[in-house]
Amino acid sequence: MPSWRLSHLSTDCSSVPATAGCCLVFAGIDATADRIVNALRDCTPAVFRVGLGDTYSYDVHGAVIDVTKSDHYQRLLNDLKRDGCAIDCIVHAFNLDGSSEESWSYDPAAMDKSLYSVLYLVQALGDRMPGHPITLNLLARHVALVLDGDKVCPERAVLTGISRVIPHEFANVTCRVLDVGDQATRPGRVGSWEEDIARDVVSESMDAQVAWRGSQRWIRIFEQVTPGNGTAPSVLRERGVYFVTGGLGGIGMAIAEHLAQAVQARLVLVSRRVMPPRANWASIIDAATDNELCTLIRRIERMETLGAEVLLACADIADQDQVREATLAAVGRFGAIHGVIHAAGVAGDSMITTKTRSSVAAVLRPKVDGTVELARAMQVFEPEFFVLCSSMSAVNGGVGQYDYAAANAFQDAFAVRMDGVGRTHYVSIGWAAWKEVGMAANMRLPAYLLAEKEQQLKSAIGTDEGVRALMAILADPLPHWIVSPRDLAGTLEAARPNSGLTGAVSRPLTPTNVQPRQELTTTYIEPDNQIEEVLVGVWQELLSIDRVGVADNFFELGGDSILIIRLHTMMRNQLPELMREVPLKLLFEHPTVAGIGAVLAERYEALHYAGEVKKMRETTLIMEVGEI
Incomplete structure (x- = not known):
């Protein structure tokens, strides 16, 4: 059963390592958000605030977006990048408003500020800042029942689910949920409630879900229990x-x-x-x-x-x-x-x-x-x-x-x-x-995951066990x-983002598992430049195919949405400069060696031109200094 345990956060703002990065804060007009933003300014070198509105606006002091417009998030990150704002911390706090009403009714529009807003933000991060390390803090009220009297808002509780998915697909993103309760002070206590939240945001804590209730910090845990004690x-x-x-x-x-x-x-x-x-x-x-x-x-x-x-x-x-x-x-x-x-x-x-x-x-x-x-x-x-x-x-x-x-x-x-x-x-x-029924039992998986599925199902819930x-x-x-059916702590540890994905889909190229190229809708075409040769080598290693043509479609070759994450990582390792700002999305849009190779070739030309310009400027400067 889900439970909560008191936890101490020893970090204070003065002990947090200073970074050159900017803290990007998404927050509406709300007194709670205002106080947390002000506290963050004492903990980080720079805070850039993004508010809610109907149209997009941006200047050096802040920005306004419409949460329902995915392109606003793209424009925002483009503008910040243009102005040299390097982001390493994001606070999504559009869900800090509201009070603990006794009654509740479902409001689909509330999902715009939680589920869909975070979706558009993460998509923009993947497109505009691929590979850049980011800590994403999802701040909200009424996420969880921690103490008697807490009122939960299901439209905001969705943040707990998505926070467990994002790092699986974006290895550079660390994601946490901070449930912010009502503020409170304790006589003789040093520091304020909002400073507690700010310290938690900038800390290096790995606690995935935290709840602040006054000056108390709680973390979510799971207790193994037998419901009804078996006698009810x-x-x-x-x-x-x-x-x-x-x-x-x-x-x-x-x-x-x-x-x-x-x-x-x-x-x-x-x-x-x-x-x-x-x-x-x-x-x-x-x-x-x-x-x-x-x-x-x-x-x-x-x-x-x-x-x-x-x-x-x-x-x-x-x-x-x-x-x-x-x-x-x-x-x-x-x-x-x-x-x-x-x-x-x-x-x-x-x-x-x-x-x-x-x-x-x-x-x-x-x-x-x-x-x-x-x-x-x-x-x-x-x-x-x-x-x-x-x-x-x-x-x-x-x-x-x-x-x-x-x-x-x-x-x-x-x-x-x-x-x-x-x-x-x-x-x-x-x-x-x-084990025998349900989505997992009936899920269709690619051949390379069938053995793992079979192994997982061996220890899955039996039908009689589930009913009991x-x-x-x-x-x-x-x-x-x-x-x-297994120890939940061990299961959650095994499912931690990036803990096993690489190993699960990495298959070294050896004579025992290499498969010949199958008949495809495209004819085999050899690579004709160095970039394509590197890409073909990566694809062949990942897919265990002896020959990959530059016109072959990754998905027709047996690739899928899991393998494409591994492909993106391997390409970044082999071509770090060219792949530095290439988002995963481009692999879906260009699923052939020739297609993604052309994108990388354009980047090579741009980088080469920039390098030549830099050399020319340095030479000119030396000449000018020599004349002086």
């Missing part, structure tokens, strides 16, 4: 009515089968999949042309032979009207809804550098919008429990999981916020991978759990 009675009703979203998916179906067997439940299985009429099921089974559909039908029929009743509902769980229709159909047939299992979700699978607002929104839809709409529809029925099937990605991140980690962090915070508000017990469960864990959690009053 079951909360399930005999013949209870249970509403399961993602009901035809792996985990949803596994839970439904347990409910059918344990209490002969009346089940409402909700899915976007349109099932054929029951009258056609027998002929579908006889035809046996669709194995997946036949398996689903047999599993539903088996639940019914166990004494369960099954109502199938086709609905987009994020659509208010469709959710209302599904819930009314459930109550119309069974008279009540006693419990909800929200197991619907869509995995994220693209890099931050290529994500768009629409692609992120698609991943958020079932877990964020779906959670909100489902909870709203259930208020009138007051189910006894409402389970959100979240994921460990919210705490350990992972490559390509920016949106998915955010969605799960939202669910975790939603359960914390809603539990205790009414009669329904809300609980979010951050599942590790399940769910039943134990339901008997416990806490609203947020993480279920992992």
Whole structure:
């Protein structure tokens, strides 16, 4: 279970090493932000503040951006670079406003200042400052429940999820979340509350998630516990009515089968999949042309032979009207809804550098919008429990999981916020991978990762283990759990950014694993300059292919979004000067040796010209000095 421990920060501003870099602070018009910015000015050589507005403006004293415009972040970094402002610390503090209101309702626009603002900022960093070491501090209020009375804002809690993903994809970025509570002073205490925050920002602390409550500094930890102590009675009703979203998916179906067997439940299985009429099921089974559909039908029929009743509902769980229709159909047939299992979700699978607002929104839809709409529809029925099937990605991140980690962090915070508000017990469960069912079990991976996946699944959660864990959690009053078959501390350490990515995808070029070039849509073309020769060598080593042509597409050769990170690193190592400011995004835009080679050739020409100009100026200066 997530927990918090008091921690001491010994660093003061006078002991922080002075750097030549600038601290870039994104902060709106807010008294809290003002005080922290002023404290930062005493800790860092230079602070450049960026405020909120409708149009872009910039001068030497500060800038204003529209958080919803991705190009504003690009323009800002361009202007700062032009003026010689070297950034090594960023404070994103657009989420410091607001008070601890008792009531809360979901505000999609709030995501603009959290999830999407950070996305656009990191994309701009990748494009304009690739490879430059950056510490990114995400400051916000109402991120976590640390002390009694804390109110959590799920739209801001997404910052905890994305902070675990960013360093996986940008090795030069260290990312932390600082949850800033209400200010407080202690009699006789030296220093102010805002100085504490400033010291933490400029410190070299590796604490990934920190919460300041007055003058107390807390860090997030995880405690290994057994929910319900293994003795609590079951909360399930005999013949209870249970509403399961993602009901035809792996985990949803596994839970439904347990409910059918344990209490002969009346089940409402909700899915976007349109099932054929029951009258056609027998002929579908006889035809046996669709194995997946036949398996689903047999599993539903088996639940019914166990004494369960099954109502199938086709609905987009994020659509208010469709959710209302599904819930009314459930109550119309069974008279009540006693419990909800929200197991619907869509995995994220693209890099931050290529994500768009629409692609992120698609991943958020079932877990964020779906959670909100489902909870709203259930208020009138007051189910006894409402389970959100979240994921460990919210705490350990992972490559390509920016949106998915955010969605799960939202669910975790939603359960914390809603539990205790009414009669329904809300609980979010951050599942590790399940062995036989679920996204991890069914995920399609490139061949080079299959062995690793198989090894990981050996120690994954078994279906029976997962169901038993769910039943134990339901008997416990806490609203947020993480279920992992392995020691969580070790799992999180193994998942630390940059700890294992290089080794996981690095395959040395040896006679035992080199593969011949496959037939491609392009013909083989040899490199015709030194840059292309270096690039071909890197690609051949990474992909373990004996011949790579300059027109061959990286992704057609077997590359993917994980390998391309490794490719970018290897290219930087081989061509450090040319690759110094080449963002990862360019490899997606130019996925051939010839394409990216042409970009690097232009950079070579520019650098060579700049070098010649510098020599000419130095020669002229020597001549002038000699004449003097």
